[in-house]
Amino acid sequence: MEVHQRARNYPESGFDAPIPDEAELTAQTRVRPGRSYGFFTDTTLCIGCKACEVACKEWNNLPADDLGLTGNSYDNTGALSAHTWRHVSFIEDNVRAEISRPFQSGWLMMSDVCKHCQTAPCVEACPTGALFHTEFRTVVVQQDICNGCGYCVPACPFGVVELSALDGKAHKCTLCYDRLKGGLEPACSKACPTDSIQFGEMEALEERALRRVRDLEARGIDDAYLYGVPGSPGAAGGIERLNAFFLLTAAPERFNLPVAPSRPSDRTMPSLAAGITAVAGLALAALFLFGRSDRT
Amino acid sequence: MTLVQGGPNDHALPSRPNGTYYDLPQVKAAPFKSGAVGTYVFLAGLSGASALFSALLSRRRRRYGDSAIRRADALSMLAPTLGAGLLIYDLKTPQRFYNMLRIFRPSSPMSIGSWLLVGFGGAATAASAGEMLGRHMKLGWLRHLGACFRVPAALTGVGLATYTGSLFAATSTPRWAAAPKSLSVQFGASSVASAATALAFAEPRSDLRRSLDLVAGAALAVELAAAQSARRAYRAAGIQADGPMPIRDQLGTLLPLGLIAASAVCSPGPQRTLSRLACLAVLGGSLAMRIQTIEAGKSSAADPRVSLRLARRTHSAMRK
Ligand code: SF4
Numbered sequence: 001m002e003v004h005q006r007a008r009n010y011p012e013s014g015f016d017a018p019i020p021d022e023a024e025l026t027a028q029t030r031v032r033p034g035r036s037y038g039f040f041t042d043t044t045l046c047i048g049c050k051a052c053e054v055a056c057k058e059w060n061n062l063p064a065d066d067l068g069l070t071g072n073s074y075d076n077t078g079a080l081s082a083h084t085w086r087h088v089s090f091i092e093d094n095v096r097a098e099i100s101r102p103f104q105s106g107w108l109m110m111s112d113v114c115k116h117c118q119t120a121p122c123v124e125a126c127p128t129g130a131l132f133h134t135e136f137r138t139v140v141v142q143q144d145i146c147n148g149c150g151y152c153v154p155a156c157p158f159g160v161v162e163l164s165a166l167d168g169k170a171h172k173c174t175l176c177y178d179r180l181k182g183g184l185e186p187a188c189s190k191a192c193p194t195d196s197i198q199f200g201e202m203e204a205l206e207e208r209a210l211r212r213v214r215d216l217e218a219r220g221i222d223d224a225y226l227y228g229v230p231g232s233p234g235a236a237g238g239i240e241r242l243n244a245f246f247l248l249t250a251a252p253e254r255f256n257l258p259v260a261p262s263r264p265s266d267r268t269m270p271s272l273a274a275g276i277t278a279v280a281g282l283a284l285a286a287l288f289l290f291g292r293s294d295r296t
Numbered sequence: 297m298t299l300v301q302g303g304p305n306d307h308a309l310p311s312r313p314n315g316t317y318y319d320l321p322q323v324k325a326a327p328f329k330s331g332a333v334g335t336y337v338f339l340a341g342l343s344g345a346s347a348l349f350s351a352l353l354s355r356r357r358r359r360y361g362d363s364a365i366r367r368a369d370a371l372s373m374l375a376p377t378l379g380a381g382l383l384i385y386d387l388k389t390p391q392r393f394y395n396m397l398r399i400f401r402p403s404s405p406m407s408i409g410s411w412l413l414v415g416f417g418g419a420a421t422a423a424s425a426g427e428m429l430g431r432h433m434k435l436g437w438l439r440h441l442g443a444c445f446r447v448p449a450a451l452t453g454v455g456l457a458t459y460t461g462s463l464f465a466a467t468s469t470p471r472w473a474a475a476p477k478s479l480s481v482q483f484g485a486s487s488v489a490s491a492a493t494a495l496a497f498a499e500p501r502s503d504l505r506r507s508l509d510l511v512a513g514a515a516l517a518v519e520l521a522a523a524q525s526a527r528r529a530y531r532a533a534g535i536q537a538d539g540p541m542p543i544r545d546q547l548g549t550l551l552p553l554g555l556i557a558a559s560a561v562c563s564p565g566p567q568r569t570l571s572r573l574a575c576l577a578v579l580g581g582s583l584a585m586r587i588q589t590i591e592a593g594k595s596s597a598a599d600p601r602v603s604l605r606l607a608r609r610t611h612s613a614m615r616k
Contacts, residue, residue: 070318072318072320075318078320079320079321089317091317121468124401124403124404125403125404125406125466125467126401126404126406126407127396127399127401127404127406127407127410128392128395128396128398128399129395129398129399129401130395145392145395145398146389146392146395147387147388147389147390147392147393147395147396148387148388148389148390148392149386149387149388149396149406150326150327150328150388151326151404151406151467153324153325153326153327154323154324154325154326154467154468154469154472154593154597155466155467155468156323156324156468157323157468158322158323159321159322159323159324159468160324161324162324163327163388167389168387168388168389169388169389251315253315253316253317253600253604254315254316254317255317256316256317256320256322256600256604258322258603258604259604261468262468262473264465264466264467264468264473265403265404265466267462267465267466267473267476268402268403268404268405268408268462268465268466269462270476270477271405271461271462271465271466271476271477271479271480272405272408272455272458272459272461272462272480274476274477274478274480274481275457275458275459275461275462275477275480275481275483275484276454276455276458276484277481278458278480278481278484278485278518278522279345279348279454279457279458279484279485279487279488280454281518282484282485282488282511282514282515282518283348283352283454283488285511285514286349286352286488286492286507286511287352287355289507289510289511290352290353290355290356290359290360290504290507291356292507
């Protein structure tokens with residue numbers, strides 16, 4: 001990878017102000033409002049170092065969740081939560097079996113994150129407007145508006161957003177909204193040492209991801225596919241695309257991802273209409289019964 | 297899977313329990329307090345349907361008089377007062393409850409419901425206040441003014457009695473999402489039944505009481521049918537349904553249905569007793585059904601196999 005020309009202007013570390021458009025130096029992209037940004041997480045490059053989890057906690061000042069061992073391989077984080085916005089899952093696939101291919105090829109690791117759905121079920125569920133699509137087409141909870149009703153929690157088809165018991169508000173990945181506004185790439189993708197997490201503009205990212213799938217195919221890895229780009233698993237039922245999408249080499253369910261998430265708001269009107277019809281029918285029956293001539 | 301023999305790690309690893317990720321939940325359960333929210337849903341149904349009844353009865357005022365209308369009005373005040381209080385109590389940042397009215401979002405039943413509750417609260421209060429004050433102060437115009445709010449109160453009341461079904465259906469919680477239509481039909485019918493029996497409970501006129509009981513009977517039958525169709529959907533989705541017809545449902549629907557049927561052939565005295573027993577069963581059953589729906593939904597979110605299977609089914613349905 002070549003070094004961006006502008007990088008030569010900053011030979012020292014330790015700056016008193018952020019580098020203008022720093023993302024251009026670290027992720028080959030300029031962050032501009034009105035465009036669509038996201039993450040491409042390539043699981044074939046993940047080494048399970050959890051640098052993303054740490055960088056996220058550090059930058060966003062997130063409190064620790066449970067400290068302890070889960071017994072589920074090296075995954076001691078467990079799941080995404082109000083205080084954990086990146087979560088590396090570990091799957092040991094025949095790692096110790098005789099049939100295991102050499103060089104740790106049985107390991108599956110994936111850094112999970114909020115999918116920043118287009119369109120997002122959590123946004124569609126939020127009654128206060130606290131959850132919204134930003135000018136970067138990412139999905140963010142406005143902390144000064146959320147009143148902790150918790151309706152986004154069961155709405156999310158990926159089990160991402162959660163209420164914090166510490167402040168009674170909903171929290172999830174903001175795709176580093178503050179950093180994007182300052183022209184920086186998100187903390188996790190910047191920290192990722194293998195570029196398993198890549199930040200960029202959606203069009204460029206999706207193109208890069210498709211190239212990667214083809215490249216892997218050429219190298220004999222024929223089970224690689226994208227999860228969350230239009231027309232692929234993960235982008236279904238009215239959820240057009242996920243701005244955080246993935247390259248996987250195993251069934252989505254292995255990573256606790258649904259093949260076809262559904263859009264909960266699609267059920268609002270049919271459900272409402274059925275209920276109102278039933279009550280209206282009963283009201284008509286009541287009107288008729290109240291109008292009957294006396295029997296007794 | 298063949299393991300390398302004799303090594304220090306010579307044991308089967310729980311790497312792939314049933315193809316899920318360590319059997320951990322795939323979706324998060326709603327953080328609602330089941331008791332508080334269940335009671336709100338019950339009260340919203342009771343009040344909404346009561347406002348509907350007071351509008352219907354005010355069309356037959358000459359025949360049945362004012363007293364039934366006033367009782368229905370009193371019931372309709374439960375949701376905007378006690379009900380709204382329970383909702384605010386369930387918020388995790390209750391001091392910001394008014395943010396519910398910051399926007400209107402038609403895709404969100406929570407937003408639809410907030411506005412319904414406000415609209416209903418206003419209309420039902422205006423209608424009952426007009427009725428009551430107009431009567432006490434002998435002001436005909438006040439009564440007429442209140443009467444203008446009857447229809448808006450009834451319409452928002454119908455919404456209030458049913459939207460709670462879609463509130464749960466429009467989520468990713470497997471048990472709520474599996475039967476969106478049946479769920480709100482069940483909620484709506486149960487609301488009508490609870491309001492009708494509650495009005496019958498205090499109704500001295502036997503003809504109106506019998507009519508109210510018949511409405512309740514019809515509503516219970518609709519509720520039963522909806523509950524059965526929901527149970528079929530749960531079974532198809534692999535959600536643990538609680539038996540073919542749990543005792544709670546029997547006590548809340550079959551028992552009062554039987555009591556109402558028996559009362560229909562009785563003379564007014566025993567009819568009233570049976571009708572009152574039916575009312576207690578309906579109210580208890582209606583409340584329990586709501587709380588149990590919330591509880592069962594929350595526990596269905598814990599099983600990743602259910603939510604993932606639901607997603608697979610949607611996937612193959614879409615491919616067809
Ligand atoms: S993954 Fe969940 S929390 Fe993230 S945008 Fe989609 S619905 Fe919202």
